[in-house]
Amino acid sequence: NIAFVDTEVGLKDHKIHDIGALRYDGATFHQASQTALNKFLQEGKVDYICGHNLIHHDARYLQLNGILIDTLYLSPLLFPKRPYHHLVKDDKLMSEQMNNPVNDCEKAKELLMDEIAAWNQLSERKRKIFTLLLQHEEEFRGFLMYVGAIEKDDAMIGVSEFILSEYKNHICAHADIPALAAQSPCGLAYALALIGTDDYQSVTPGWVLFHYPEVEHIIYMLCHTQCTDGCEYCNRMLDIHHNLKQLFGYDAFRTYDGEPLQEQASQAAVDGKSLLAIFPTGGGKSLTFQLPALMDGRTIHGLTVVISPLQSLMKDQVDNLADRGFTDAVTINGLLDPISRSLAIERVQSGDATLLYIAPEMLRSKTIERILMARHVVRFVIDEAHCFSAWGQDFRVDYLYIGKFIKEYQERKFGKDAMARNHGQTLIPVSCFTATAKQKVVQDICDYFKHWLGTDLQLFASSASRTNLHYSVIHVDSDGNKYNLLRSLVEQADCPTIIYVSRTKRTRELAQKLTRDGISALPYNGKMDADEKIHNQDAFMSDKIRIIVATSAFGMGVDKSDVGLVIHYDISDSLENYVQEAGRAGRDPHLNAKCYVLYSDEDLDKHFILLNQTKLSISEIQQVWKAIKDFTKQRPHVSCSALEIARQAGWDDSVSDIETRVRTALSALEQSGYIERGNNIPHVYATGITVKNMDEARLRLTESPLFSEDEMQNAIRIIKSLITQKHIAKAQDSEAESRIDYLADILGLSKRDVISSVDRMRQEGILADTRDISAYLQDISDKQRKPQQMLENFAKLERYILEHIPDESLHITYKQLNDNAVHDGINTSTEKKIRTLLYFLAVKGYAHKKEDGVRNLIVTRD
Structure with missing residues (x-):
């Protein structure tokens, strides 16, 4: 006989507020009495008590007499493959009601029935493996007893043979399974569940990684540790040459002056080393980190985070991978509309993403931090690593936050004790890539990661020579001559061409001028609208347009092999920048490309002024x-x-x-140690939900005159998310995630729409906020600005203004009103204070004010 139990416990007082129960015979219980619950269970002669997160939550507050079954811990074991079970969100049951434990009991019953069905569908050997590993663990023992799966203790001796047989060619044949089973039987079971899916895009839920962080290590030991003896699995899945052919179709890695640096850097990444690779523009940097990332995704279901400075670079690399048939690369950046951003976040959370491209400033987003905490991050790749150094071109301030983020991320993920056991060295390796770097820049990059992560970067450096590029510098006397020369060079070459200019305005002017003269061209600069950026870049990459006029915002990492001409209409900021930009030509090593710099004496003067x-x-x-x-x-x-x-x-x-x-x-x-900058934190709001369930919310929204049909649908999505998040927080003793940026990100709405909808729901009383305002009093010892005195002065001035507004209206200037107040004894009055008070009175509806054309103030009492 079985019963299902759920409790509502206060987040602050940690006391039971409500109890729900559902018995095997259909009888229900709904009150907050422990004694009455015990009587209800005894009357039904209940043997098993089941719930979701029962063992480590409800059972802490209830005295339960019976064998406990917890559906929470079984769910990722029995439903490890996408799509995951529809009733489970993170580690909580999906619910549309705020406080209905009986409803949650019904959901727990449905989930248990599905788990029993899933258990019976497992192979006999898998059932035996899980039973032997888990029958002594309190989170699983009750279920195993319920389904009659308990084994004799001496059967544990053969578990290694069962695992090697069941997971043959899915794990290394020489893995030390007995040690893993003895150290963490739960972690090993969860790891095997994921490995057995045959779907590399399925992932272990974030809450499992939080409670059992060893799961990631166990998967690594089973699936990504090359054995010395060699086995069929390791020779196939961990060999970079096999995967280079299998994934990219190449027979061999690229060499640089005869040196196999690309192969060496790729092998170092697969071996888990941190590295710095200096390869020329167009020299195969991307493949050097994409290959290990794709291998990690297929072996250990890992996520590689690629930090890149330019949105065009991210989009181009994601598109190139898609063209090769790889759909598991995702970018989250400012070019995405809210819906695309939401879908990208969902793809990372669900496991669709093996590579995630983000800009460095995105690391300050709580949403990014949240989704990374729930994934097995195997490596951070930093592209254009010269941006770390103030000595390098394109120095980016936000790059200096990367090391701190990785360090704090590891501490949150693995705990400070784990970091201490690793002697402060990084547990997640990093790969840095750049095309050109001075010795000082290289030293800065190495010193930076040694300081923050305690790691030494293995260096792979090639020369920057590009023998298929031909450089020319041409002096011109005037702008007219420069433009005529530009036209002549473009017409003669008749090939995909990039024209670089120094100012955003000139990109449009020059593109329009060329187009008017019969040479079709499009502009590109960092200040363009996102849609136009994407359109123009796609048009150039797909050969719909052959000429693009751009600032340096275009091209970094753009991989178009047939660019035969790069013209610098304005000179670059630095020699390093020029090498990067000119290097966009001739990506195909068999193509002889030309690079021109057109300059006048006036250009040099402008250049030094800009610097x-x-x-x-x-x-x-x-x-x-x-x-x-x-x-x-x-x-x-x-x-x-x-x-x-x-x-x-x-x-x-x-x-x-x-x-x-x-x-x-x-x-x-x-x-310099003066300040510490943390994550971006938009204001928290809507922490109070006044409706009991979604039905009530829908009814209130339907009756409200504040919402159109489309707006009502968005409001329903928002309130449903808030209820779900509140429900998830219930058993974690934590606050619900109700921040503006997080809701906008996961729902695919703009922040403006979310704020507007929440504001109207607050007006309707559907939402409330216990923290509408935070007030701070200044130090009472500050004699110049005592807060009580300031308040009294404003109150005195406010009363004076209200008393001097006649019944009809008051026509006066701010200056005259202030002079009158001072004359009548309000010595602290100022025009600024009067403006502030009148603005407040107008906002609150106590008065109306307007100004006529000659700065006269007209105030009318409401």
């Missing part, structure tokens, strides 16, 4: 430091945008690169 404008002075850094000190007078932590900091520093926020300059200043302060 000086990009410098950040010590006084500007000090201004940012003062702004931060102003923000943190009232509290040690502050969340604000780069624009807010710029304004506080007194900078002109209309300057085009203002945010980059602020971030650069912040990085300098952080590197």
Whole structure:
């Protein structure tokens, strides 16, 4: 006889608020009494008590007499393959109701019946393996007793033979299975469940990795540790030459001046080493990390995170892999619309992604952090690694956060104790790639990872020579002559061409001018609309257009083999930049390509002016430091945008690169130890849900005049997600994830739409927020600005304004109103305070104000 039990426990008081139970005979129980529950179970002579997360949650608060069955721990063991069980979300049952434990009991019963059916469908040998590994573990023993699967203890001796036989050619034949079974039988069972799926895109749920972090290590030991004796599995799955042919169709790796550096770097990655590879542009960098990543995905279901500076680079590499038939590369970047972003996140979470391309600034996103915590991340790849060094071209401030992120990610994932046992060295290896790097840049990169991750990068460096490129520098006297020469070079070459210019405005001007003259061209720059960027890049890559006029934002990593001409209409910022940009020509080593630089004396003058404008002075850094000190007078932590900091520093926020300059200043302060910058944290909201279930929410939304039909559907999706997240948080003693960015990311909505919908649901009382406002009092010892005195002064001025608004309206200037208030004894009155108070009164609906054309203020009492 079996009964299903579920409890509602307060997150703060940790007391039972409600209990639900469902007995085998259909009888139900619904009240918060432990005594009454025991009577209900005794009346039915219940032997087994089942629930979802029963053993480590409900049983902590209830005195249960019976054999416990927990559907939570069985689910990833019996449903390891996509699609996963429809009732389970993360580690909780899906629910559309806030507080209905009887409903959860019914869902737990349905799940148990499905688990029993799945158990019976396993091969006899698999059932025996799982029984031998798990029959002494409290999370599984009750179920194994219920299905009559308990074995004799002496049968454990033969478990290694059973595993090697059942998983032949899926694991290394020489793996030390007895040691793994003795150290972590649960971890080994979960690892075998995933290995047995024959679907490399299935993944172990994040909560399993959290409770059993050894699962990742066990899978690695079984499936990615090359045995010295050699076996059929290792020779097939872990051999880079076999996989190079199998995955990419190549017979051999590329060499550089006779040196097999690509092969050596690929082997080092497969062996789990951290490395720095310096290969020329078009020299096969991408394959060097894509091959090990695809191998890791197919052997250990791992995710390789590729950090890249440019959106065009990410899109191009994902598209190239797709053209080769690989659909398991995903990018999450600013070019994606909300729906595409949501789908990309879902693909990473579900296991569809083996390679994830992101920009370095994305590492500060809580959404990215959350999805990476739930995956087996096997390597971080940093492309264009010269961006780490202030001595290198294209220095990117956000690159300096990568090491800190990886270090903190590992500590959260594996625990600080694990990191200490590894003597501070990285548990997740890194691969760095760049095309050109000075010795100082190489040293900076190596020192950076030694400092943050305690790892030494193995160096694979080739020369940057490209014998199939022919360089020419041509001096011109005027812009007219330069344009005529450009036209002549383009017409003569008649091939895919990239024309580089230094300013975004000139990309459009020059492309339009060429098109008017019968030479079709499209522009590309970093400030273009995302859709136009994608359209223009696709048009060039697919040969719909043969000429693109671009800033340096285009081309880094773009792999178009037949570019036969690169013309620098404006000179590059540096020699390293020029080598990178010119290197986009002649990717096909059999193609002889030409690279031209067109310049005038005036161009050189402009170049040095631009270089000086990009410098950040010590006084500007000090201004940012003062702004931060102003923000943190009232509290040690502050969340604000780069624009807010710029304004506080007194900078002109209309300057085009203002945010980059602020971030650069912040990085300098952080590197010097003055500040610590954390993750981006949009405000939390909607922490209170007033409806009991989705039916009530739908009814309230349908009756509301604030929502159109489309808006109502979005609102339903939002409230359903909030209820689910709240339900998930219930048994974890943690807050629900109700942040703006997370909801927008997972639902495929814009942040603006989410905020608007939540705001209207709050107006309707469907949502509430217990933290609508946070107030901070300044230090009471500050005699200049005592908070109580400030409040009293504002209240006195507010009363004065309200008393002096006549019944009809008040026509007056701000200055006159302030003079009157001071004359009448309100000595603390200022025009700024009056503006603030009138704005508040207007927002709250207590008064209406407007200004006529001659700056007269008209105030009307509401």
